[in-house]
Amino acid sequence: xxxxxxxxxxxxxxxxxxxxxxxxxxxxxxxxxxxxxxxxxxxxxxxxxxxxxxxxxxxxxxxxxxxxxxxxxxxxxxxxxxxxxxxxxxxxxxxxxxxxxxxxxxxxxxxxxxxxxxxxxxxxxxxxxxxxxxxxxxxxxxxxxxxxxxxxxxxxxxxxxxxxxxxxxxxxxxxxxxxxxxxxxxxxxxxxxxxxxxxxxxxxxxxxxxxxxxxxxxxxxxxxxxxxxxxxxxxxxxxxxxxxxxxxxxxxxxxxxxxxxxxxxxxxxxxxxxxxxxxx
Numbered sequence: 001x002x003x004x005x006x007x008x009x010x011x012x013x014x015x016x017x018x019x020x021x022x023x024x025x026x027x028x029x030x031x032x033x034x035x036x037x038x039x040x041x042x043x044x045x046x047x048x049x050x051x052x053x054x055x056x057x058x059x060x061x062x063x064x065x066x067x068x069x070x071x072x073x074x075x076x077x078x079x080x081x082x083x084x085x086x087x088x089x090x091x092x093x094x095x096x097x098x099x100x101x102x103x104x105x106x107x108x109x110x111x112x113x114x115x116x117x118x119x120x121x122x123x124x125x126x127x128x129x130x131x132x133x134x135x136x137x138x139x140x141x142x143x144x145x146x147x148x149x150x151x152x153x154x155x156x157x158x159x160x161x162x163x164x165x166x167x168x169x170x171x172x173x174x175x176x177x178x179x180x181x182x183x184x185x186x187x188x189x190x191x192x193x194x195x196x197x198x199x200x201x202x203x204x205x206x207x208x209x210x211x212x213x214x215x216x217x218x219x220x221x222x223x224x225x226x227x228x229x230x231x232x233x234x235x236x237x238x239x240x241x242x243x244x245x246x247x248x249x250x251x252x253x254x255x256x257x258x259x260x261x262x263x264x265x266x267x268x269x270x271x272x273x274x275x276x277x278x279x280x
Contacts, residue, residue: 006031006046009086015093016042029062034096040080041096043158045069048088061174063089065161070094071168072160076136090172097156102126103145103216110219117249118217124277125155130209131270133157134202138165141200142179143208145216164200176200181234182221183208186262189235203264206273210259217248222260251277 008021018037021044025032033044045066052058067090070083083092108116126148133140140147141162149156162176176199178184178192185207191198211222224244225237246257255276261267268276 006048008033008035008044009046009091011084011086012044012091012093015082016044029059030065035093036096041098042093043096045092045094046086046088047090064172064174066090066092067172068168068174069159069161069163071172072138072163072166075166075168076133076138076160097149097151097158099149099151099156101146102148102150102212105150106216109217118213118252120250120252120277122150122155123213123252123255124274125150126157126209126213127270127274127277129155129157130205131274133160133163134205134270136165138163139200139202140205140208141176143205143212144180144183145212148212162200178235179208181231181238182215182223183211184235184238185264186239186241187264189238193232193235193239201264202270203267206259206267206270207261207264209270209273210256213252214246214248214256214260217252220244220247 006026016035016037016039018035020036022034023031024034029048029050031046035042035044047063047066049063050059067083067085070081070092073081073094078094081092081094083090102122105122106118108114109118129148130140130143140157140160141164142159147157147159149158162179164176175197177197178188181189185204188198188204214220214222222243223238224242225234241262243260243262246253246260248256255273258268259273
């Protein structure tokens with residue numbers, strides 16, 4: 001948890017006139033609120049810089065992430081959102097997505113001794129959400145289980161702040177320096193190790209979704225490295241291809257195996273993944 005306790009900016013309060021507000025997440029550089037009012041229910045994101053500590057370098061880009069995501073939502077034609085600046089960084093407002101994330105939904109599959117198997121239909125819903133973004137010409141860049149919200153009617157792919165595929169305002173843009181390492185494709189880790197930056201791609205998204213499905217279904221990361229290893233050591237293990245065997249059951253396991261191919265060209269597209277799961 002961050003030591004900074006955020007409050008909703010006046011501009012956001014004026015826009016939503018909330019009857020209730022709940023702090024959902026407060027971490028280094030960002031916070032997320034569940035806000036309800038006469039207009040409906042919204043997710044509000046606040047971004048602010050990460051101050052340097054003895055353990056972590058400072059990160060100014062986190063202050064820009066909500067506005068960058070807002071600009072991408074605009075590019076994608078999403079309705080009912082807004083974004084702007086506040087005294088410590090930027091903010092955005094977007095519709096609240098109700099439902100468990102992928103990892104939480106598949107928790108019964110990971111319980112010791114459980115006979116519950118991951119439902120292919122849930123995996124297909126995640127594929128369809130990512131395919132929609134790819135069809136619009138974008139790569140997400142930060143695919144992970146927590147970013148798939150499995151709703152009653154459809155699965156939503158959230159947190160687009162790191163996405164690439166079109167122009168965003170220069171004042172809100174920043175380089176891509178990798179994502180949550182558990183889901184980084186080898187070429188992304190290799191580039192970050194070599195240059196400090198990388199370029200998100202749709203093929204890397206496919207790898208990340210495969211890793212997300214695997215850890216959600218089995219509890220195992222795709223690549224074997226110590227939990228407490230420094231980030232460069234973890235990335236080197238990914239770049240070296242130290243991948244665990246895929247243990248997900250049935251048709252899903254075979255699809256994940258292909259998605260986790262070391263070379264981007266050997267991975268199926270997200271549309272081919274969808275076709276394979278649909279046929280299965």
